[in-house]
Amino acid sequence: MKTLGLDIGTTTISAVVYDTDAGVLTSRTIKNDSFLTGESWERIQDPSVIWEKSVAVVQELLREYPDVTAMGLSGQMHGILYLDAAGTPVSPLYIWQDGRGDLPYDETHSWAAHLSELTGYSLATGYGLVTHCYNLNHGLVPKNAVKLCTIHDYLAMKFSGRSTPVTEATDAASLGLYDGPNHRFDPEALQKAGIDPAILPEVVTDPCLGTGMLGIPVYAALGDNQASFLGATGGRTDVLLVNMGTGGQVSVYSPEHIRTQTLETRPFPDGGWLLVGASLCGGRSYALLETFFRETVKMVTGQEVSAYEAMSNAMGTAEDLDRSPKITTLFQGTRKDPSLRGSIENIGTDNFTPRHFIRGVMQGMAEELYGMYQGYLAMGGKPPAAMVGSGNGLRKNPHLCRVFEKTFGIPLILSENDEEAACGAAIYAAKHR
Numbered sequence: 128m129k130t131l132g133l134d135i136g137t138t139t140i141s142a143v144v145y146d147t148d149a150g151v152l153t154s155r156t157i158k159n160d161s162f163l164t165g166e167s168w169e170r171i172q173d174p175s176v177i178w179e180k181s182v183a184v185v186q187e188l189l190r191e192y193p194d195v196t197a198m199g200l201s202g203q204m205h206g207i208l209y210l211d212a213a214g215t216p217v218s219p220l221y222i223w224q225d226g227r228g229d230l231p232y233d234e235t236h237s238w239a240a241h242l243s244e245l246t247g248y249s250l251a252t253g254y255g256l257v258t259h260c261y262n263l264n265h266g267l268v269p270k271n272a273v274k275l276c277t278i279h280d281y282l283a284m285k286f287s288g289r290s291t292p293v294t295e296a297t298d299a300a301s302l303g304l305y306d307g308p309n310h311r312f313d314p315e316a317l318q319k320a321g322i323d324p325a326i327l328p329e330v331v332t333d334p335c336l337g338t339g340m341l342g343i344p345v346y347a348a349l350g351d352n353q354a355s356f357l358g359a360t361g362g363r364t365d366v367l368l369v370n371m372g373t374g375g376q377v378s379v380y381s382p383e384h385i386r387t388q389t390l391e392t393r394p395f396p397d398g399g400w401l402l403v404g405a406s407l408c409g410g411r412s413y414a415l416l417e418t419f420f421r422e423t424v425k426m427v428t429g430q431e432v433s434a435y436e437a438m439s440n441a442m443g444t445a446e447d448l449d450r451s452p453k454i455t456t457l458f459q460g461t462r463k464d465p466s467l468r469g470s471i472e473n474i475g476t477d478n479f480t481p482r483h484f485i486r487g488v489m490q491g492m493a494e495e496l497y498g499m500y501q502g503y504l505a506m507g508g509k510p511p512a513a514m515v516g517s518g519n520g521l522r523k524n525p526h527l528c529r530v531f532e533k534t535f536g537i538p539l540i541l542s543e544n545d546e547e548a549a550c551g552a553a554i555y556a557a558k559h560r
Contacts, residue, residue, distance in 0.1 A: 132553030202279030228252025288339030371520030375409025404499025410520030
């Protein structure tokens with residue numbers, strides 16, 4: 128059986144055709160160049176451009192594989208757009224990078240911090256209901272807006288022929304103020320935040336939304352984190368997933384609802400929970416070090432050359448680097464505290480070298496995620512059978528893979544699927560077909 132998966136990322140739109148016997152048959156990735164200009168702290172995109180690009184890539188794949196039997200979707204979590212009564216967008220898409228939640232509420236609180244304190248939920252800028260609450264209090268909600276939803280919920284609505292969006296629990300939770308154990312938006316928290324629950328999409332239990340324009344069943348959209356877990360692991364739930372892209376993530380499945388101080392507990396498709404820790408810098412930490420080396424070379428020679436190959440070669444010929452400086456890679460802080468910054472400690476005459484700094488940065492990248500994962504173990508979580516790695520930060524850097532293996536104490540296997548979220552959406556559609 129063949130299914131199609133579509134993932135709406137921040138900078139790209141990806142689609143795959145998945146076969147339940149052979150795996151991914153083909154994939155397409157195109158640019159999501161839909162950004163709009165706005166305030167310096169705004170990150171907004173044009174939903175009409177995203178829709179047009181998505182239709183084009185989906186139709187291309189369906190022409191190539193006319194025997195596709197179902198479609199699943201995924202996309203960038205947390206963001207929202209507003210729809211009118213006919214299901215037409217009446218606002219831009221406010222994406223997960225939008226910064227209005229970090230703007231000051233009063234002299235000591237940002238809007239995200241204020242809502243966290245007010246509701247008891249841990250919220251950050253970019254969360255959909257933080258964005259909505261700010262908009263409510265600043266007259267930015269369109270007068271004809273009757274619903275809000277994520278971009279992939281909007282596309283699932285359109286592809287399935289509906290005019291009202293619905294959401295699946297993995298996506299609903301990404302907006303904030305979601306009571307996971309009771310599978311609903313928290314009415315008391317919504318009241319405290321001054322949010323009318325009528326503007327929220329219904330949380331569905333039946334994931335099949337309809338056939339619509341494609342003539343095949345379209346299933347409710349998943350949050351990209353959970354979809355990526357499904358796609359990277361091939362549907363397995365007994366593994367630990369580490370992802371290293373621009374940011375970094377560690378994810379582990381639990382059949383029981385576990386709360387930790389270091390991980391966010393998110394609903395998993397069809398039951399259970401995904402415990403997730405995210406580093407804001409992640410792979411960007413390594414890119415920042417490369418930029419430092421690149422600028423140093425330019426300062427000395429006047430020439431600008433990439434340093435990535437030289438950095439990799441240095442690790443390949445380096446002696447034992449366990450005495451590297453201790454580098455914390457919080458260069459953009461954390462979701463809970465964006466004001467935090469990285470640090471470098473334990474520098475001596477024996478480790479003030481480029482190779483030691485490269486190793487120190489990689490170690491810092493791994494230890495930030497490992498520290499989050501330890502919260503799962505501390506709460507009695509079952510150690511995973513294996514560790515799967517995804518994202519170009521790991522795919523293109525075998526030295527970083529070895530650092531992760533040593534830090535976590537688990538062998539690392541790279542995911543076979545490049546477009547994990549789109550693949551996960553296709554696997555989900557196949558499961559429910």
